[in-house]
Amino acid sequence: MREKTHRMEKVNMMLRKEISDIIFEEYQTPKDNLITVLNVDTKADLSSAEIYISVLKNEESVIDDLNKISGHIRYILGKKVRIKKIPKLIFKKGYAV
Numbered sequence: 001m002r003e004k005t006h007r008m009e010k011v012n013m014m015l016r017k018e019i020s021d022i023i024f025e026e027y028q029t030p031k032d033n034l035i036t037v038l039n040v041d042t043k044a045d046l047s048s049a050e051i052y053i054s055v056l057k058n059e060e061s062v063i064d065d066l067n068k069i070s071g072h073i074r075y076i077l078g079k080k081v082r083i084k085k086i087p088k089l090i091f092k093k094g095y096a097v
Contacts, residue, residue, distance in 0.1 A: 011042055011083060015042060018080050019073065022077060023066070023073070026069075026073065027065070029062070030057075033055065033056050033058070035055050035056075035062060037051060038094035039051075046085040047088065048090055049088070050092055051090065051091050051092065052092050053066070053091055053094050054094050054095075067090065067091050070089040070090070070091065
């Protein structure tokens with residue numbers, strides 16, 4: 001596996017912030033639930049990005065919901081960031097260290 005380039009690290013950090021903001025603004029979650037984007041791992045060709053999240057309650061349900069609306073999140077992301085290709089978004093369970 002190749003070492004991540006500085007550019008890809010910057011892309012991952014930018015996507016993490018923007019996706020986190022979009023989830024906060026767009027995803028209807030109960031006030032007592034907390035969704036945290038822990039990490040983003042984008043393929044070098046920008047074909048896909050795995051988004052690792054932590055959820056306080058109903059984790060599997062929230063991850064399923066986010067994967068169902070990933071196309072909408074991707075659309076909004078495309079309006080907010082300037083990269084040559086917006087990757088397909090795949091939400092997964094993350095583990096906080």
